[in-house]
Amino acid sequence: MEDIQLLETIEKYLSGELSDQERTEFDVIRQKSADIDQMVVEHKLFLDQMETYAKRKNVTHTSQQVFSNLLANGEWAPIEAVGVPIKVIQLWSKYKKVIAIAASFGGFFAIFTSIIVMYLSPSLNGSQLLQLSKAVEVIKKNQQVQGHLLNEVKTKVPENAKLISGGSGFLIDTKGYIITNAHVLKGNGAIVINSKGQELNATIIYSDLTNDLALLKIEDKDYKQPKTIPYAIRRKISDLGEEIFTLGFPRNDNDIVYGKGYLSAQTGYEGDSSSYQIQISANPGYSGAPIFNSNGELIGVISTRQKLAEGVAFAVKSTEIIDVVNALKGNEKTKDIIIKLPKFTSSASRNRKSQLDNLKNFMYSVRSFN
Template identity: 30%
Template sequence: MPAKAEKAVFSAIIRSEKEMSDNQLTELIERYLNDEMSHDERIQFELLRKNDAAVDSRVTEHKQFIGLLKQYGERLELQKRLDAIHNEIDVHALKEEVTIHPAWIVQLWRHHHSKISVAASIAIFAILSTLFFTGKLNSHDSRFVELRDEVNRIKVSNDQLKKTVNTSLIVAKPSKPKPSNPGNFRGTGFALSSNGYIVTNYHVIKDADSVYVQNAMGESFHSKVIYTEPQNDIAILEINDSTFKNLGAVPYNFKKSSSDLGENVFTFGYPGGEVVFGQGTLASANGYQGDTTEYQVSVPVNPGNSGGPLLDDKGNVIGIINGKQTQVAGAAFAVKSSYLLKAIQNIPSDSLSKALILNSKNTLAGLSRPQQLKKLKNYVFMVKVYNQ
């Protein structure tokens, strides 16, 4: 369809949104989320979202649906990897191997401990889920009693396996070291709360087997990815390391409204081994090719800055640095903070092991830039990604 005709059809649909079919609306939402709309179409559609709560709700639901599909795909991929590990391990010879060749089992555990630990859990979950959804989970059924006994046997066996291997690990090496190499990819992240929730870019942690964050003092903490929104390049991490201590009140807050063209802005991140400050101005209210989810800023950035905060003069976080324009010197892009706030609202409650409460008080306002940076440095992290 010619561009003019397509635009006319789109405009007609926008004018008659009350008469849109579900298929038409779904098609529009998919084009919107896949960034297949022209600049004018995107502006019209966002006006529709703003003026029609039902449409905005449908967009949010569709995002969540896409996220669930992605998680399901990742679960299938994990199952394939577990199957491969299962074929690699001779479980029946395990005790003998530990006794005769302890170094072998230490190496095996180092490479596959997480998969071995969850293998039994996944099997149990799959069995119980199937029975529950088919209505066959009945505690009075003899088959349930038999299944329960089998699950208990699997659990005991798995616990014994972990205990045996952990004993071997203690003999071979008394403590688990932090990774000393720089990782396969390095980016930046910053604190959402004082208790270990961090935000970075999705492209920084994509396909990672493990993620660590390193603070300004050089201390590294293991972290897990608890939520992602690939379409907005956002990933939420949680530090789950026993050596981590709460940071104290986060000194900045997150701006809900749009920032103005020409505002002074600055970044703080890890393009290399040391934290680097960069400053500039907000150059455009939209990002690359008119993307309304992003700002364009005239701030010098490098790949390691990805995931770092973009702040205004008062110390409000207005975005997350997520890219640069190689054809234009000094042009960079940042996901708007309003989309980060929406992402936080979309995190499933069962993914949070503790409360994620954003700070509403900004203690950076009124400080000089050097004073702001001194307060910021403990809340901005280097993100290190590792792949097997």
């Protein structure tokens, strides 16, 4: 498909101008080509941004009229303004004529998006992906904010230990086994914190750097073992366009956060078959957070996001969790560990609020230290 024709097709796809058959055929193309799928996602994002800009411009115009009337009536006097150069506005002023011409072709918006993003973004240092673990500076800030709590309640972080990194995790066995990302565990030790704020001691059992998954086990007398886990680990590939949601700990106050989106590609970055591309807002701290489908099945683990594309993230497929559990049997240190993965989803028939109320009890914030 020629570039111009492809861009025009994307424009029609997003505006709903394609027939049902054409839309189905184009969905197949998106599924087979991560590059084309990425173009669709970026183009949709840009159109949304342009719509937001138009609304803001309209508000600004209205505000200027109000202030002009107030000034004319002597009811308002302006103070001397300080000129502050804003890159986005400068770029818009410089290229607005070009954009007006490109609008007739629709798809050229995606090209202009890339120009703006590249101009405003910092150097990538050779990497297009950003890991979503929390940096030590963020964790220190969290400690300062909640310093009074740390003084009142004895923390389970060893006295002379230094927090290195953090993220999210979730139970895969009622005995206290937790899955997170390997890159979350930059230290030698770890604690986990449940959704109620209770700290629990944990041990790092296994780490798979290739698939970016790690296994922890809660080993704490205060841990209360649940009878069952309400979500199954999906063993099949999920469908393109499937609605997804997550629960994780990206905030500094350690409050659990809900996010939703959809599965935008069945492969990850550059066609990685062990991960999905997902459209979801993913901030640092979401590393290791589970991805659920609308039925409450666990289908993946959030790991990274793309730096130059807002809302484009990647999740390790749930089948890799099964591989990690199987790999324990072949390791001399872990061969005696028996993990029973949950096979049934008990929250499928519940509404979303009820699902979340149940699922959050199995989610954990993960902290790693040296």
